[in-house]
Amino acid sequence: MDLTSLTIKQAHEGFKNGEFTSVDLTKAYLDKIKKQDKEINAYLSVSEDLALEMAKSADEKIKSGEFCLPAGRQGMLCGIPCAIKDSILVEGQKCTVGSKILENYIAPYDATVINKLKAEGAVILGKTNTDEFTMGSSTERSAFGSTKNPHDKTRVPGGSSGGSAAAIAANMALFALGTDTGGSIRQPASFCGVVGLCPTYGAVSRYGVIAHASSLDQVGPLAKNVEDAEIVFEAISGKDKMDATSVDYKFENSEINLEGIKIGVPKEYFAKGIDPEVEKIIKETIKKAEKAGAKIVNISLPSTEYSLACYYIIDPAEISANLARFDGIRYGFSAGGKDLLDVYLKSRGDGFGDEPKRRIMIGTYVLSSGYYDAYYKKAQEVRQFIKNDFAKAFEKVDLIFCPVSPFPAFKIGEKMDDPMSMYLADIYTVPMKLAGLPGISVPVGKVGNLPVGLQIIGNHFQENKILSVARQIERLDK
Amino acid sequence: MLFCDRITIYMISKEEVQHIAKLARLELSEKEIEKMQADLTEILGYFDLLKNVPPLHPVIRQGAPSNDGASLRNDVVEPRNASIAENIIAASPDKKDGYIKVKTIL
Numbered sequence: 001m002d003l004t005s006l007t008i009k010q011a012h013e014g015f016k017n018g019e020f021t022s023v024d025l026t027k028a029y030l031d032k033i034k035k036q037d038k039e040i041n042a043y044l045s046v047s048e049d050l051a052l053e054m055a056k057s058a059d060e061k062i063k064s065g066e067f068c069l070p071a072g073r074q075g076m077l078c079g080i081p082c083a084i085k086d087s088i089l090v091e092g093q094k095c096t097v098g099s100k101i102l103e104n105y106i107a108p109y110d111a112t113v114i115n116k117l118k119a120e121g122a123v124i125l126g127k128t129n130t131d132e133f134t135m136g137s138s139t140e141r142s143a144f145g146s147t148k149n150p151h152d153k154t155r156v157p158g159g160s161s162g163g164s165a166a167a168i169a170a171n172m173a174l175f176a177l178g179t180d181t182g183g184s185i186r187q188p189a190s191f192c193g194v195v196g197l198c199p200t201y202g203a204v205s206r207y208g209v210i211a212h213a214s215s216l217d218q219v220g221p222l223a224k225n226v227e228d229a230e231i232v233f234e235a236i237s238g239k240d241k242m243d244a245t246s247v248d249y250k251f252e253n254s255e256i257n258l259e260g261i262k263i264g265v266p267k268e269y270f271a272k273g274i275d276p277e278v279e280k281i282i283k284e285t286i287k288k289a290e291k292a293g294a295k296i297v298n299i300s301l302p303s304t305e306y307s308l309a310c311y312y313i314i315d316p317a318e319i320s321a322n323l324a325r326f327d328g329i330r331y332g333f334s335a336g337g338k339d340l341l342d343v344y345l346k347s348r349g350d351g352f353g354d355e356p357k358r359r360i361m362i363g364t365y366v367l368s369s370g371y372y373d374a375y376y377k378k379a380q381e382v383r384q385f386i387k388n389d390f391a392k393a394f395e396k397v398d399l400i401f402c403p404v405s406p407f408p409a410f411k412i413g414e415k416m417d418d419p420m421s422m423y424l425a426d427i428y429t430v431p432m433k434l435a436g437l438p439g440i441s442v443p444v445g446k447v448g449n450l451p452v453g454l455q456i457i458g459n460h461f462q463e464n465k466i467l468s469v470a471r472q473i474e475r476l477d478k
Numbered sequence: 479m480l481f482c483d484r485i486t487i488y489m490i491s492k493e494e495v496q497h498i499a500k501l502a503r504l505e506l507s508e509k510e511i512e513k514m515q516a517d518l519t520e521i522l523g524y525f526d527l528l529k530n531v532p533p534l535h536p537v538i539r540q541g542a543p544s545n546d547g548a549s550l551r552n553d554v555v556e557p558r559n560a561s562i563a564e565n566i567i568a569a570s571p572d573k574k575d576g577y578i579k580v581k582t583i584l
Binding site for chain 2: 091105107306327328330337339340344346349352357358361362363364368378379381382388
């Protein structure tokens with residue numbers, strides 16, 4: 001039996017029945033990483049010692065029958081090996097977020113999501129690749145080389161959580177954590193044929209997550225199936241006093257039947273630019289949902305065409321503020337210099353790669369005197385327009401179905417010299433982020449051997465609806 | 479000035495790039511400045527799309543009452559593990575006697 005092909009529930013049953021231990025499972029994953037990851041480059045670092053230590057301690061708890069049981073939980077993650085995107089702090093482990101400026105930075109404490117996983121007894125295998133400071137849609141912008149798509153190694157895995165998605169697709173972790181600012185969980189999940197959930201803004205604590213754009217960043221799970229994603233989401237969500245934007249919210253699993261549910265299909269997501277094969281797969285899935293009893297409602301989100309421009313003003317504006325802290329003094333890399341200003345200029349000039357520099361420049365421009373009203377203030381107004389558009393849609397429908405990406409995984413190198421075409425890859429994942437909504441990517445088909453994901457968007461804190469319907473879509477497709 | 483379809487794209491000048499880089503505390507090479515000129519011109523040109531947004535209702539323009547859930551914590555000191563402070567200082571590039579070293583400011 002290949003232990004690395006099991007789901008969380010299957011592995012949990014295996015532990016309970018004494019068929020194998022967490023150490024066995026962890027070793028199986030570590031072996032797979034050793035064999036495959038030279039080629040795929042999903043991991044930036046593998047923490048073998050930490051993983052085995054955590055697995056041993058999980059085994060003791062499993063043996064004693066107590067599992068790891070934070071109040072009210074079932075101990076489903078006890079002994080389960082996972083991968084963590086390298087933008088999330090794990091105490092004592094390197095955290096580079098794909099940047100040279102943090103190449104040797106050791107995380108001083110655990111992020112809240114890591115604390116929660118540790119309390120559940122999960123096993124951390126290592127840290128996964130990301131575009132530098134999570135800015136990108138392909139992982140090609142990592143300072144440590146691109147990750148390759150396990151389905152076709154000449155193609156990107158998507159990004160920025162491409163390392164996490166590729167690790168799941170190649171069975172090099174049972175689940176992974178990623179972060180999503182403008183599509184960074186859903187798009188790689190779609191490209192790699194795995195499930196990726198971007199929770200409602202505020203559902204999961206951002207404490208200990210290296211900031212990209214604070215009004216948009218959210219942590220979420222990538223997993224082999226919807227059920228696994230749900231187990232992980234339940235474990236990491238909830239109010240955290242260390243993150244003022246986290247919300248007192250308790251996820252409750254519910255069975256919402258596809259039959260009778262109203263699904264909105266926004267016409268703007270099927271406009272020009274979409275790959276006809278992708279369009280066909282998404283529309284066929286919508287038909288299947290209709291056959292299963294769902295009511296399909298054609299809707300319009302007129303703000304869609306302005307979303308990308310709005311996003312690429314707000315996102316860089318927040319980046320330019322958030323990345324000011326990397327000054328050559330407090331973290332990681334310092335280039336030295338004759339005076340303080342010189343240290344700033346040189347450390348940032350040498351330490352940041354092209355994309356963070358570009359976004360810091362755009363952000364500084366749109367916030368600078370004389371341009372603030374025309375760009376930043378305008379974008380904030382448009383953001384409200386987008387929020388209202390979605391709010392109106394959710395008066396009529398329960399969920400929205402649309403593609404995650406206009407095309408399947410693209411070739412490595414294809415978009416690297418053209419930043420604008422890379423930004424356009426985010427066209428379907430950005431709008432709901434600006435409204436703080438939750439969304440999932442579920443694999444529903446393939447173009448050749450390249451996976452295609454369906455995006456299911458729900459209203460705020462309706463992850464239960466999204467996950468329940470996603471589980472049924474997963475079954476319909478088989 | 480370049481003209482492209484309906485929108486007017488102003489070429490961002492080298493001086494503008496240098497001014498913004500100075501504000502952003504970024505040292506850019508000559509080559510980077512040139513590339514940045516082209517990239518910023520294209521990206522900022524794309525933002526002109528927002529000029530086509532239909533006039534928004536004043537309520538939309540001002541934004542709805544905040545639903546982002548941000549809340550303030552009580553202003554009290556909470557004890558934390560001393561090792562966190564030690565780890566934070568250890569992660570800085572230049573330090574002495576438990577302090578982060580900074581170049582002379584004045």
